[in-house]
Amino acid sequence: MRLKTTYIIGVLLIIWASFIYFTFINRPLSLAESPENIDNQLNALEGGIDEQFRQNREMISKVHTFLEYKKRNKMKNESSKQTKKEHNIFVIPILVFACNRVSVSRCLDQLIRYRPNPDQFPIIVSQDCNHKETTDVINKYGSQVTLIKQPDQSDIEVLPQEKKFKGYFKIARHYGWALNQTFFNFNFDAVIIVEDDLEVAPDFFEYFTATYPLLLEDPTLWCISAWNDNGKIGLVNENKPEQLYRTDFFPGLGWMLTKKLWSELCTKWPKSYWDDWIRQPNQRKERTCIRPEISRTKTFGKIGVSK
Ligand SMILES: *[C@@H]1O[C@H](CO)[C@@H](O)[C@H](O)[C@H]1NC(C)=O
Ligand SMILES: *[C@@H]1O[C@H](CO)[C@@H](O)[C@H](O)[C@H]1NC(C)=O
Secondary structure (H helix, E strand, O other): HHHHHHHHHHHHHHHHHHHHHHHHHHOOOOOOOHHHHHHHHHHHHHHHHHHHHHHHHHHHHHHHHHHHHHHHHHHHHHHHHHHHHHHHOOOEEEEEEEEEOOOOHHHHOOOOOOOOOOOOOOOEEEEEOHHHHHHHHOOOOOOOOEEOEEEOOOOOOOHHHHHHHHHHHHOOOOOOOOHHHHHHHHHOOOEEEEEEOOOOOOOOHHHHHHHHHHHOOOOOOEEEOOOOOOOOOOOOOOOOOEEEEEOOOOOOOOEEEEEHHHHHHHHHHHOOOOOHHHHHHHHHOEEEEEEEEEOOEOOOOOOOOOO
């Protein structure tokens, strides 16, 4: 704004100065001269003033063009900053599911070690089971993680033949509650889910940072997974760590979903066997997950509900 004012004042000064110049300096009028001479001089003066006005108008128009150019450039700069912001500065929490395994520390140690920025990747540990030793282990991390506890510890009634699968009911209840917390209480736009027996690769965060924009932009995708179900040595191309695939089969084991997808699933979330349920056509709706050629996670748990 200051710039604009300066230019306008400058232009007015030029107009004023040229008026003075043409009316006083360029005025060798003398009464002794003949009327034709005066006439000629008046004509010359008029022509000079016209020319000066033309030049001034030209100048004003140049100033306008310059100001317009500056304004457009500034808008362009701001919009490119905006785009950068949308693509690079996002916050994605890591939701770690814990229950009664103190070895959750192994998983947390690695996440903390490899995450590039704690503000960009906050860690939420959701604990079920009220297992004190596990709670103690998690509390040792202090402000490096946020601990939330699944409050409903009531027994779940299951059919007699499903008694030995009760663990799956608890897991589904825990997932449903913790995802609701993450999206509707903490209000995040996306989350990366990790279980307490998962180890992550050094480029785990880089992997999700690079693939997150794909998940946002491509409606035929519904998850990003860090796991290749057939990712054994000998079956993978070890020279192609950057290779990604689409897969119809939900891989889980370190995966990312958006709030949009959770909003779709949360009201019909099943009471058990959520990972079988999520693979059904009613949920999947022909969408695919991205999975890497080389897994970025691996399980270390020997004891667990699904062993
Ligand atoms: C826009 O950004 C470029 C470089 O990023 C800079 O040279 C230019 O002066 C900026 N323009 C404005 C109007 O801020
Ligand atoms: C999650 O919250 C939504 C909205 O409040 C609710 O309708 C849904 O039943 C909840 N789902 C689970 C699994 O708790």
